[in-house]
Amino acid sequence: MNIPGDLKYTEDHEWIRVEGSVGYVGITDHAQHELGDIVYVELPEVDMEVEKDEEATSIESVKAAAPVNSPVSGKIVEVNEDLEDEAELINKDPYEAYIFAVELSDPSELDDLMDADAYKEFLEK
Amino acid sequence: MLKRTVLYDVYKDYDGVKLIDFGGWELPVNFEAGIIGEHMAVRENAGLFDVSHMGEITVEGETAETFINWLVTNDVASMHDNQCMYSPMCYPDGGVVDDLLVYRYSRVKYLLVVNASNIEKDYKWISEENEWIKKSSSKPDLENISGKMSQIAFQGPKAVDYMKELVGAEAAQIKFFHFRDDLKIAGKSAIISRTGYTGEDGFEIYIANEDAADVWNTLYQSTRDRGVIPCGLGARDTLRFESKLPLYGHELTKDISPLEANLSYFVKLEKDDFCGKDALVSQKENGIPRSLRGCEMVDRGVPRAGYTVHLNGEEIGFVTSGTKSPMLNKFLGLVLVKRGLGLKTGDEIEVAINGKLKKAKLVKTPFYKNT
Secondary structure, X not given: OOOOOOOEEOOOOEEEEEEOOEEEEEEXXXXXXXXXXXXXXXXXXXXXEEOOOOEEEEEEEOOOEEEEEOOOOEEEEEEOOHHHHOOOHHHHOOOOOOOEEEXXXXXXXXXXXXXXXXXXXXXXX | OOEOOOOHHHHOOOOOOEEEEEOOEEEEEEOOOHHHHHHHHHHHOOEEEEOOOOEEEEEEOOOHHHHHHHHEOOOHHHXXXXXXXXXXXXXXXXXXXXXXXXXXXXOOEEEEXXXXXXXXXXXXXXXXXXXXXXXXXXXXXXXXXXXXXXXXXEEOOOHHHHHHHHOOHHHHHXXXXXXXXXXXXXXXXXXXXXXXXXXXXXXEEEEEHHHHHHHHHHHHHOOHHHOOEEEOHHHHHHHHHHOOOOOEOOOEEOOEOOOOOOOHHHOOOOOOOOOOHHHHHHHHHHOOOEEEEEEEEOOOOOOOOOOEEEEOOEEEEEEEEEEEOOOOOOXXXXXXXXXXXXXXXXXXXXXXXXXXXXXXXXXXXXXXXXX
């Protein structure tokens, strides 16, 4: 299972990559594998305010829909429009295919998230 | 504790196998190729499915034909030996107990193949609860042999070529919806029918539990170098969906009549008395309330079972099944909607997805047909 060292992780299998004051959010390799073939991503609206651990949007596999929670609070500033036509990019490269980007309103929330080692341990539990 | 088929031990260690709880059975939803990969393999080549969870009930005796013909809506009396027939089986009110395959060995010996999730309900209905069996003084012998039988579905346009190699020319000569019970596969006795649930040519192979692993391994090991792959229930569902084959619990339930599900071809209203006849005749005469149609999303979204369907904002029905079609690359749904609204192909409807009405249009079904 691919778990890059430079990202932070949630127990709901989202990852976040922080660049300055913006965090890019996607789902982990484990999550895409569990979901199987992803066929649809509902992109959230830009400028929408999200709260930490709140459902920000959903993605759907052939079989079912799954929520994607925001790992942090803030404002959605960007969405990955490539996923509109190619949802399967998440299966191909889950760490390249971010879903949305959040401008962090409280960077200290990042401290609650797991690093790669902790997430790896979490998966093995 | 989940039930397992005897083939579980064969494929539980296959690469990429993902097991799920399917109505109390631990079964693969997909293997390494994933649902879409498996779907394509069956459309283009062939795939193997473990469908041993399906139920088998034998009916034998002088009254077997009369009884089954009363029990189901299709015309069993018109069958000849070694033929298979699809039929709904209805309650007196026209709702559906189950849909099943009838195999006729002879006028006095039949095999009924029923849905896994309905085995207990069906057997109780067939052996005790229906009016015919309650009143009859000469009942046929009934046995639920589901626990002794395994079933492998070998589906796809090339399955016939592989079966010719493995079983012989006789297998390839079995006509659509016919079967043989005197052929061997991997040296084991089998019932082999030219049937399936994918919209493709193919076979369903019934064997005793103790022979299932040998038959599966023979089928798989001798064809995998040509691209045959094991397939899970996920692809089984998307394949049957594209071909508009009904799934009990979705397109058919105790609250949906076979006429509403557009299965009138399998409901012979002109035959002698059968269970549900009065209700179905009355439905036909007074207007069938609903119709099963196909829709394609115009707005972005995936129509899923249970979502409500609207026309100009007014609720007119619900989605029975929906997904992204792997062959057509479109978001499609089967919808059960009110009749008499003048709806035709191309007309716009709406599907409520997460509280928002999303545009869709009616399209012809089946969504996909192998030419």
